[in-house]
Amino acid sequence: MERRLTQRGRARRTELMTCAARLFSDQGFHSTSVSDIVNTLGVGKGVFYWYFPSKDDLFIEILRGANRDLRRRQQAAIGDEPDPLVRIELGIRATMQWFHEHRSSFTLIQFARTDDRFTDVLAQNQEVAIGDAVRHIKDGIVAGEIADQVPEVLAEAVVGVTERLARTYLLERDEPVTEVADAAVAFCLNGLKG
Amino acid sequence: MERRLTQRGRARRTELMTCAARLFSDQGFHSTSVSDIVNTLGVGKGVFYWYFPSKDDLFIEILRGANRDLRRRQQAAIGDEPDPLVRIELGIRATMQWFHEHRSSFTLIQFARTDDRFTDVLAQNQEVAIGDAVRHIKDGIVAGEIADQVPEVLAEAVVGVTERLARTYLLERDEPVTEVADAAVAFCLNGLKG
DNA sequence: TGGTGCCTTGACCGAGTGGTCGAGATTTCC
DNA sequence: GGAAATCTCGACCACTCGGTCAAGGCACCA
Structure with a gap:
């Protein structure tokens, strides 16, 4: 499950994590959909599942x-x-x-x-x-x-x-x-x- | 929203509440669906919404x-x-x-x-x-x-x-x-x- | 017997979810 | 240049959920 990540990849990853953390904390875990996260970041859903196996x-x-x-x-x-x-x-x-x-x-x-x-x-x-x-x-x-x-x-x-x-x-x-x-x-x- | 309840009705109501409380505590609020609650009690879904306006x-x-x-x-x-x-x-x-x-x-x-x-x-x-x-x-x-x-x-x-x-x-x-x-x-x- | 509320049923609905995937863009390296 | 690897896209899928509702049962009273 571990992925080889380029520098750019690692940046995206942490970008996703901090964004998700903020949303989770603001709206709650259940009320924050994966779509919310990727939309906030302005990227496609595939990006999320490239970096993480699941929510x-x-x-x-x-x-x-x-x-x-x-x-x-x-x-x-x-x-x-x-x-x-x-x-x-x-x-x-x-x-x-x-x-x-x-x-x-x-x-x-x-x-x-x-x-x-x-x-x-x-x-x-x-x-x-x-x-x-x-x-x-x-x-x-x-x-x-x-x-x-x-x-x-x-x-x-x-x-x-x-x-x-x-x-x-x-x-x-x-x-x-x-x-x-x-x-x-x-x-x-x-x-x-x- | 207040309902007139007969004695039997009040009993059902508390029955629903205690059953729901146990399920919520065991499996979590989000993981417990209204269907779970009524199924556990062996009644139809309408019963729930007769006694409570929402989950x-x-x-x-x-x-x-x-x-x-x-x-x-x-x-x-x-x-x-x-x-x-x-x-x-x-x-x-x-x-x-x-x-x-x-x-x-x-x-x-x-x-x-x-x-x-x-x-x-x-x-x-x-x-x-x-x-x-x-x-x-x-x-x-x-x-x-x-x-x-x-x-x-x-x-x-x-x-x-x-x-x-x-x-x-x-x-x-x-x-x-x-x-x-x-x-x-x-x-x-x-x-x-x- | 018929009527009047209280109660019950469960099929159904629309909305939204987490997660998939084939296709394509971009970067990296030879 | 071109192949390989990394990354991105978003339509799509299967499914679940909270909530609705037309219909019918049941208890009680006249």
């Missing part, structure tokens, strides 16, 4: 790409910071910033959770994300900075707060990122310290 | 019903408990228990968030839920039991933790409700105290 596959690739990007951003933000609590704080802030800049991805992930065809990809993504957080939390517990609870549960709680505040205040109300991040960090760090 | 309307009514039910449950659990922090704890526990018993509703709400046609109903529901929580939090701040932060943000954080832990541990992994509720309560109360 579902395209969506899955979009999801994977988004996750890869978010994770890179988190790791870059954390760098080699030694203090586990600070690492978590930096992670939360980087995530907020990323959600702010990639609102459409947020919507896409939300949707993917409601459709069995995509839950697998999402589960993989989540596993990685939670794994990252768990590592920092374990370090924090060892260092005595975090309550001695099941690390994974704490990680889920932190992610829950971050996602929820991102949705309500960044996506729905467009409030300043830093303030939202401050609130998330404050709540989470207290929740973790116990 | 969307049915879904909206299901959402409203679910929310009404959850709120009743929360209020019953809280009763006339005077301590704001305890009220919040009771609310979280009641919510967990309800999600545990109404898994399908959880999935439905998740989906509704991703479709513009339903975001209005959901927004109304959310407003009420957050409003309830905010009241308790304000009381807690006045009593000096809760950090002096914007009450609404704290409420959103609490809801975020509760929803996330419910999804991961109740829906996906089927862990014991009490333990999940304990974890949510512990994290949230610490987060609130500041």
